[in-house]
Amino acid sequence: MEITFLGTSSGVPTRSRNVSSVALRLPQRGEIWLFDCGEGTQHQFLRSDFKASQIRRIFITHMHGDHIFGLMGLLASCGLAGNPQQKVDIYGPPKLNDYLQACRRYSQTHFSFPIKVHTVQPGLVYEDDEFKVSCALLEHRVPAHGYRVDEKDRPGRFDVKRARALGIPPGPIYGKLKNGEVVTLPDGRRINGKDLCGPTLTGRSLAYCTDTVFCDRAVELAQGVDVLIHEATFAHQDAEMAYQRLHSTSTMAAQTALLAQAKQLIMTHFSPRYAPGNAIQLADLLAEAQAIFPNTVMARDFDTHTINRPEQTALMAS
Structure with a gap:
């Protein structure tokens, strides 16, 4: 399982950071699952090694523009690229299907491949023989869901x-x-x-929590995950602003990871206010989080993180 960040800014893009989108690559299936699709996501695909034709599932957290404005463009381009595109399943809030239908109607766009939109509710979202995806309602200005992906355990190597x-x-x-x-x-x-068979191959897990202020449901969703991707829009000094806008600070993200006993925290969704030259910079947000949860890293656009199985990690360490 590989996580690649296609956008790590909040609200608006910057010169170095696009708005929210995370790609989960599943090499064993030749599939990409996308989490959020902010404006310009298809351009980020062009700058990466990904192929849009590999997208099978798209999970949208909420209806704010920096998380959905790239969705219609990406879907429309997939149909025009000339590459065979299989069915795409899209998961998200109740108004997501209305939004896509309106975009199609007013732009007179026709998709050349099947698309199915699933309205999510807290609980199980998707399950097959290898994976299970669940979601929980977070705390934001509009209904926003966090997602969790669990890979199922597999029998060990057959002798x-x-x-x-x-x-x-x-x-x-x-x-x-x-x-x-x-x-x-x-x-x-x-x-x-x-x-x-050899020892059971332990399944891997990740949680994706944005946009939200600190809440117990995010902690519950992320319990014991290998990787927690969590928004860190604001520095701790700007906590009052975070509470007003229902976003998280770096310390809230770290507290969530600590309470959830996650193995690693990857912060994303940073406010452009912490650009180089300002009084507070992104390095300060990282230091704040690491003081609470040491195994924290800060995502940048096109960063890729591989989630290894525990037995693979132990082998690499030996």
Whole structure:
């Protein structure tokens, strides 16, 4: 699982930071899942190694422009690119479908591929054999949802040599054994697939929380995740402004990560007011967060973070 930040500014873009969008790349499936789609996201795709034709799911947190103004343009361009585009599922607040339908109607845009919009409610949003996505209502000026992606545990590596040594004929039976099932062979022997597999591959997890002021629901959503992506619009000194606008400070993001016992915090959605040369700069926000939650990093546009399985991390450390 790879996270790439396509936009890390809040409200408006800057010379170095576009507005909100995060791409989750799933190499094993050749898919990209997008979280938010601020204005200019399709341009960020052009500057990256991604292909828009790989987008399968788009999760929108809320209806503010810096999170959705790029959605219609991206979808329209996908249909004109000439590359085969499969169905795209879009998840978001109740008014999201109305917004897209109005854009299509007034711009007379026709999508050449199927699109399905799903209205989300707190709880389970999507599930398949490998992943589960859930959401929670955060605390913002409009309804805003945070999302959590959980990869399911998988059986360990199947020992083909041992299976052959036991006289197990290859074929569909190997698939069942690899899934940890108990199989009865033609000669009456019962083989437990778990005995032929290595240690279980632990699933990875991430949470994406923006826009929100500090709230318990964000802590609950992010419990024990490998990576928490959390907005940090303001510095701690500007906490009053954060409460008024229902955004988070760097210290609120760190407190959320600490209380959730997340393994890593990646801050994003920074106010342009902390540009170089100002009294408070983004390095100060990072220092504030790290004082509370040391394993904090600050996202920049096009930063990519790989979420490794625990066993992969242990192997790399050894």
